[in-house]
Each structure stands twice: as C-alpha cells, then as structure tokens.
Amino acid sequence: YAGSSLVLTKINPRLDTDEEDAAISDGIRKLRGPANNHFYVGMAISYLDATETIPFLDPNPAKAATLEYDVSRAIKNVLQLDDDRQTVGVMSSLNVWGGPDPSNPMAMMNRNAPQQPPWIFLQQLQQDFNVERIEPAASEIPANVDVLMVIHPKNVSEATEYALDQYVLRGGKLIVFVDPMALRDEGNNQNPQMRIPGMGGASNLTRLFTKWGVPFEGTKVVADYEYKVSKDDFISRGRPMPAYLTLGQAALNTDEIVTEDLQVIRLPYAGSFDTSKVATGLTVTKLMSSSEQAKLVDGMSSQFNGEQIENTFLTGEEGKPADLQQFTMALRLSGKFTTA
Numbered sequence: 001y002a003g004s005s006l007v008l009t010k011i012n013p014r015l016d017t018d019e020e021d022a023a024i025s026d027g028i029r030k031l032r033g034p035a036n037n038h039f040y041v042g043m044a045i046s047y048l049d050a051t052e053t054i055p056f057l058d059p060n061p062a063k064a065a066t067l068e069y070d071v072s073r074a075i076k077n078v079l080q081l082d083d084d085r086q087t088v089g090v091m092s093s094l095n096v097w098g099g100p101d102p103s104n105p106m107a108m109m110n111r112n113a114p115q116q117p118p119w120i121f122l123q124q125l126q127q128d129f130n131v132e133r134i135e136p137a138a139s140e141i142p143a144n145v146d147v148l149m150v151i152h153p154k155n156v157s158e159a160t161e162y163a164l165d166q167y168v169l170r171g172g173k174l175i176v177f178v179d180p181m182a183l184r185d186e187g188n189n190q191n192p193q194m195r196i197p198g199m200g201g202a203s204n205l206t207r208l209f210t211k212w213g214v215p216f217e218g219t220k221v222v223a224d225y226e227y228k229v230s231k232d233d234f235i236s237r238g239r240p241m242p243a244y245l246t247l248g249q250a251a252l253n254t255d256e257i258v259t260e261d262l263q264v265i266r267l268p269y270a271g272s273f274d275t276s277k278v279a280t281g282l283t284v285t286k287l288m289s290s291s292e293q294a295k296l297v298d299g300m301s302s303q304f305n306g307e308q309i310e311n312t313f314l315t316g317e318e319g320k321p322a323d324l325q326q327f328t329m330a331l332r333l334s335g336k337f338t339t340a
Contacts, residue, residue: 013040027053047078065257087144091134092151096122141167150176152203161207165340178203180218180271211340213279221269222327226291244268253287272327281336288330295324
C-alpha cells in the first residue's frame with residue numbers, strides 16, 4: 001500500500017560493528033543463542049527524528065496475529081498524524097480523568113488541594129488516540145467517536161441508553177465495564193473518613209443487555225472455590241476470600257487477541273452475564289470465565305464472611321448439595337444488532 005513511501009532495510013548486526021551499535025541504540029533486544037552466540041531479531045521504524053521499536057519478533061506462531069498490529073501502530077506513532085488518529089470516547093461515573101476529587105466539596109473549592117492524576121489506562125490511550133470525554137448523562141454520542149468506553153455506568157437514563165443503542169446500530173465499537181460492586185466507587189459521602197469501597201452502587205445497562213440476550217447480574221458477585229485468591233496472598237492476609245478471584249490462563253480465552261497474552265487477572269467481586277438466550281443474529285465469544293466450582297453470593301457481605309461462603313461450597317445451603325456452575329464474566333458480542 002505504501003509503495004515507494006516505505007523503505008524496508010534488512011540489517012545484520014554482527015558483533016562489534018556499527019550495525020550492532022545501531023541495533024542497541026534503537027532498543028533492539030539482544031538474545032542469547034546456542035554456543036553463547038548473540039543475535040538480534042527486531043524492528044525499528046523511523047521517520048525524521050522519531051523512532052519506534054519492536055524489540056523482539058517472537059517466532060511463536062500464536063504471536064503472529066499481533067505483528068501486523070504492532071507494525072501498524074509503530075508506523076502511525078512515528079508519523080504523529082493527529083488527524084488520522086482514531087477517536088476514543090470515555091464515559092464514566094468514576095473520576096478517571098483526575099483533577100480535584102469531585103466527591104470532596106472541600107477539594108473542589110480549594111485550588112491548592114492535591115490533584116489526582118488521570119487513571120493509567122487513560123494516559124496510555126492518550127499516547128495513541130484522540131481521547132474525548134463523554135458525559136455520563138449524554139443523550140447523543142458524537143459522530144467522530146470510533147470506539148466508546150463506558151466505565152461503571154450507574155443509574156443510566158433511558159435517553160443515554162438510547163444514545164448507546166443508536167451508536168451501536170450505526171457501527172460504533174462499544175466497550176462496557178459494569179460492576180455489582182466497584183471497589184473504586186466509594187459513594188458520594190462528603191466525609192472522606194466515611195467512604196467505604198464498593199458502597200457507590202452497582203452499574204448496568206439493563207435495557208441493552210436484556211435486548212441483546214446477555215443480561216448482567218448486578219446484585220450478586222461470583223465466588224469461585226477454584227479461582228479464589230490464595231490465603232498466602234498479601235490481599236487476603238490469611239483470610240478466605242472466595243469472591244476475590246485470581247484468573248490464570250485456564251480462565252481466559254487464549255484464542256482471542258484481546259486475552260491471549262494475559263497471564264493473571266485480579267477480579268474482585270465480579271458480576272456475570274447470562275449467555276443462555278443470546279438474541280437472534282448475535283454471537284457471543286466468552287473471554288473470561290469462572291471455573292465450574294462457582295456460585296453467586298451477596299457482594300457486600302462476601303467481603304466479611306468468606307469462611308462461611310467457603311464452607312457452603314462443600315456442604316451447600318442448609319445442608320443441601322452445593323449448586324455450582326460456570327459463569328461468564330467477560331465476553332465479546334458481535335453480529336447484527338436490532339434496536340432496544
């Protein structure tokens with residue numbers, strides 16, 4: 001596609017040569033081969049004074065899917081063509097943008113109060129995309145938004161859900177994070193000492209998820225006997241915490257580019273989707289799942305009665321056999337959507 005605008009140069013950086021110095025300078029990773037021989041297999045993409053590096057081209061066939069993405073991303077970054085950047089909209093009830101704490105009136109009025117930085121994911125997005133703030137009560141999604149991230153949408157109005165519905169129908173890419181009990185949501189108590197993690201309330205997109213046939217369980221969280229955080233973990237401090245999950249690769253879809261490189265995911269007090277009656281025309285791809293030794297429990301009490309919950313895995317409620325099953329905690333939904 002690039003024609004003569006793109007020049008590919010193959011360089012063999014032999015030991016103690018200018019070519020090796022160039023590889024090191026560009027950040028290409030030095031690898032140790034048989035008989036203590038060193039070699040380099042990477043790529044540097046340059047334009048004017050800008051250089052982006054792919055330090056190591058992994059020969060694993062499973063990594064081939066990401067190579068085109070990595071190369072394209074590097075070319076885009078060195079060109080720094082802001083007009084060509086995709087626009088990512090971010091809508092959130094949480095203070096992901098940083099600045100003064102909106103739930104603390106004193107901090108909002110005090111110009112000298114410490115400023116909270118934007119969340120890390122937002123800083124990362126701003127390196128590669130035009131990031132646009134979308135208000136949680138928006139009744140329309142701007143036409144220039146290519147991808148929309150909706151994070152912990154609480155008490156969403158019908159007008160806002162209609163805007164999201166229309167955005168999807170016109171081909172928009174929607175990424176939604178919903179939570180029965182978000183630990184970063186401490187509610188709007190004006191006294192900072194009275195704020196309790198997870199007290200801000202659940203998030204959901206009830207009308208949309210129901211219409212799409214993937215209703216979200218927003219009142220209970222997944223407790224998992226197999227994937228519970230270890231008692232040796234610094235988070236649990238020896239306490240049983242069956243609703244604080246540690247998901248390894250067995251719980252992740254390693255055939256999907258979104259999750260294939262993830263090693264461990266910490267998922268505290270997660271909700272779940274019912275995928276048993278997906279709407280006609282839509283396809284579900286499961287990305288994160290519990291083990292088959294899981295059940296739904298009350299979110300708030302699960303922080304304090306982990307031992308009681310753990311015992312019911314073995315005995316069931318009131319002596320009945322434990323009713324355990326597998327739950328879907330993250331999915332991709334694709335196909336032909338109809339309006340809700």
